[in-house]
Amino acid sequence: MGGRTRAGWAAAALGGLGLLCALLGAVMIVAVPPFMRQQVLKNVRIDPSSLTFKVWKDLPVPFYLSIYLFDVLNPKEVLVGRQPQVRELGPYVYREFRHKSNITFNDNDTVSFREYRHFQFQPHMSRGSESDYVSMPNVLMMSSAMMAEKKSMALKMLMTLGFSSLGQHAFMNRTVGEVIWGYSDPLISLINHILPGMLPLKDKFGLFAEFNNSDSGLFTVFTGVKDFSRVHLVDKWNGISKVNYWHSDQCNMINGTSGQMWAPFMTPKTDVEFFSPEACRSMKLIYQEAGAYEGIPTFRFKAPDTLFANGSVYPPNEGFCPCLKNGIQNVSTCKFNAPLFISHPHFYNADPSLAEAVQGLHPSEKEHSLFLDVHPVTGIPMNCSVKLQVSLYMKAIQGIGQTRQIAPVVMPLVWFEERGSMEGEPLQAFYRQLVLLPKALHYGQFVLLALGGLLLLVPIVYQIRTQGPRDTESQPSPGDTESQPSPAAPPAWLPSPRAPLLQAPLGGQPAGPGA
Secondary structure, three states: OOOHHHHHHHHHHHHHHHHHHHHHHHHHHHHHHHHHHHHHHHHOOOOOOOOOOOHOOOOOOOEEEEEEEEEEOHHHHHHHHOEEEEEEEEEEEEEEEEEEEEEEOOOOOEEEEEEEEEEEEEEHHHHOOOOEEEEEEEEHHEEEEEEEHOOOHHHHHHHHHHHOOOOOOOOEEEHHHHHHOOOOOOHHHHHHHHHHOOOOOEEOOOOOOOOOOEEEEEEEOOOOOOHHHOOOEEEEEOOEOOOOOOOOOHHHHOOOEEOOOOOOOOOOOOOOOEEEEOOOOEEEEEEEEEEEEEEEEEEEEOOOOOOOOOOOOOHHHHHHHOOOOOEEEEEEHHHHOOEEEEEEEHOOOOOHHHOOOOOOOOOOHHHHOOOEEEEOOOOOEEEEEEEEEEEEOOOOOOOOHHHHHHEEEEEHHHHHHEEEEEHHHHHHHHHHHHHHHHHHHHHHHHHHHHHHHHHHHHHHHHHHHHHHHHHHHOOOOOOOOOOOOOOOOOOOOOOOOOOOOOOOOOOOOOOOOOO
């Protein structure tokens, strides 16, 4: 009896535990999604108390700048109107260090900051050294010649004399380090004297001279603390809400983020948009596919075909014109009026005639397209590769002898890739806190439901097993003599059932003693 009581209590206890697990699992199914959403909203906003604030302030992701230069193999032939022939040098790889300073929280739910950058050459990752020589168009001289095309012949003759006295030619031969980070040139003083204010330079010119040990301007972005719908969006850049480089309000708009984080809870219909001071414009990337980076689910975003399309192909880009061929964008209005163009490397996704005009170019989607892999739940990029090419439009200018007979051509100068991917302890911490924990909670609720259901079956099964045998005992089978009770003893006046009865003979007379 005691054993059955203990078993009953155990079954009841397990049933109670199962009910508790089932209720907890049901509550988690209802409560966990909004709880996780609230935690994500809390931790991706720009606030010193959020988990991602340190990541936003000092990016732990190692960024690298890879630079490829186009070495002109036949500069003399180009001067007499022949097709340019180039070869790609590089990459020359630099570790890029970024940190934000002058961080100021404003009353209107925004924060202002400057992000400083400096670069360190990585010889072991590079193909070549900064002392390599490269033959390239003389950007300063050719830009000056192009800008003087519609000036008076007297001014152009004066410029020709000035170029000659300074030893300037249409092509130059300099080291990679000089081309990238700057070289002293007396032409800078001459240009500043003839065309004051045209160049933001005083002593040195280099394709990336303004990048090193500098910042990309004063950004003011929304923190998302008071209004999460605008988290990370740029409010102003250098105190303005739109630029004035272009010829339409749409092209001048500063849209998107500063290019480091985006709003969470992305869907395949989400676009990634950011403002690039280097390109002087906002850029929008579109969803391509879902994937994973080191076990972390990601959405890949790529550049649309219309990113650098000219106005005739994509009317909204008309504001970036005057345009040349499709696939390149004129940035002269934000680059001291120099005839410079940006595009994908090797004129990928551009008018084929651009790549065909220069021997040695091989556009490839795999090598020259850009992408961002973003964790869709948090909006934090896991892996990115942004690639751009800078080209110079050059041709013969009547009156300036140095340009000789150069045929009109968009000459590629350099293309570069900024890439970064989360790794090491930051990646592990991100995985534990923002991927593994939500996944454990998600599956845990269903485990609790299943476990609760199984435990609830224990008292039910116990009841069935204990009730079944009692019914059987109350109705024993006729042949089961051991289980039947013994008959009561007969009265004393009746003969014992075991005593032999005197049987009368067939004739009805009692049997005698001798019978």
